[in-house]
Amino acid sequence: MPAPSLHHVAVLVLEGAKPLDVGIPAQVFTTRASMPYEVRVCGAESGLVTGGDGLSYYVAHGLHVLEWADIVFVPGYRFPDRDDPPQAVVDALIGAHDRGARLAAISTGAFALAATGLLDGRRATTHWHYTRALAAKHPLVQVDENVLFVDEGSVLTSAGAASGIDLCLHILRGDLGVAAANHAARRLVAAPYRSGGQAQYVPRSVPEPLGERFAATREWALHRLGEALTLEALARHAAVSPRTFSRRFVEDTGYTPMQWVMRARIDVARELLERSQRSVEQIAADVGLGTGTNLRLHFHRILGTTPSEYRRTFAQGE
Numbered sequence: 001m002p003a004p005s006l007h008h009v010a011v012l013v014l015e016g017a018k019p020l021d022v023g024i025p026a027q028v029f030t031t032r033a034s035m036p037y038e039v040r041v042c043g044a045e046s047g048l049v050t051g052g053d054g055l056s057y058y059v060a061h062g063l064h065v066l067e068w069a070d071i072v073f074v075p076g077y078r079f080p081d082r083d084d085p086p087q088a089v090v091d092a093l094i095g096a097h098d099r100g101a102r103l104a105a106i107s108t109g110a111f112a113l114a115a116t117g118l119l120d121g122r123r124a125t126t127h128w129h130y131t132r133a134l135a136a137k138h139p140l141v142q143v144d145e146n147v148l149f150v151d152e153g154s155v156l157t158s159a160g161a162a163s164g165i166d167l168c169l170h171i172l173r174g175d176l177g178v179a180a181a182n183h184a185a186r187r188l189v190a191a192p193y194r195s196g197g198q199a200q201y202v203p204r205s206v207p208e209p210l211g212e213r214f215a216a217t218r219e220w221a222l223h224r225l226g227e228a229l230t231l232e233a234l235a236r237h238a239a240v241s242p243r244t245f246s247r248r249f250v251e252d253t254g255y256t257p258m259q260w261v262m263r264a265r266i267d268v269a270r271e272l273l274e275r276s277q278r279s280v281e282q283i284a285a286d287v288g289l290g291t292g293t294n295l296r297l298h299f300h301r302i303l304g305t306t307p308s309e310y311r312r313t314f315a316q317g318e
Helices: 019-028 063-067 087-098 109-115 128-137 161-176 178-188 211-222 231-238 242-253 257-275 280-286 292-303 307-314
Strands: 007-013 037-043 047-050 056-059 071-074 102-105 149-151 155-158
Touching: 007 019, 007 063, 007 087, 019 037, 019 161, 019 178, 037 056, 037 063, 063 087, 071 087, 071 109, 087 102, 087 109, 102 109, 102 161, 109 128, 109 155, 149 161, 155 161, 161 178, 178 257, 211 231, 211 242, 211 257, 231 242, 231 257, 242 257, 257 280, 257 292, 257 307, 280 292, 280 307, 292 307
Parallel strands: 007 037, 007 071, 071 102, 102 155
Antiparallel strands: 047 056, 149 155
């Protein structure tokens, strides 16, 4: 199988840019043997850009890099609700999108995308502290304050800095498959997959100390996907009632327990399709879905494609 084509990634650093938001896409997509990406960091002009939190950035490139990029990341920046980015930045983002580039905002970078009008009529998110400001400043944007990231195809937005990692891994999964995204997550020592629909935060007056216990149950389940996993079995492992388990699980992951199990099974099936020659029937048995027909049904429902089409897209060594 030929090597995947190189993707060009631009990280657009605006005045007041936040350090973590800049560093995440630059590090995740940095060029290496396992990652067919080339990253260039740019600003409205080349040279020194004053950042936020006491840091500044020297960028080697100006806005011409957006003419080269396949993906443009806009990191979050301070005081996004005060003024729009310079018109030259807005025009360059629109031009990149018109040429077919994907635009991806981390945190308050969503305000820069909203200034282009490309989010009008679309769902988007930003850091929870700024969701109301985004909705007020850009009322045509369908702001969702209860998610980690939103993928609208050619425009993607994410919440605070940590969810920028989730967005980057989501893009990797779409570009290169589950195995590559999991490899990148291991390198980052990050969770391999968090649902975009997971809540940014869940306010509680008295936190319930179940986070580590539930994480242990998810890990336990991942090693038993080929077995019959039920809500009762999961709750029993976590030592709570099924009702409590279901409620807290949705808060923690954005999915019901059985939805999460199904997606975990589909993820393992994806990786087996990418990295092995096992048949669809064999993979269905491996991941606890019983038959190839059942696997095909859920695979198409969740991913919108068939196992065979997916294998042709991502399988290695064929």
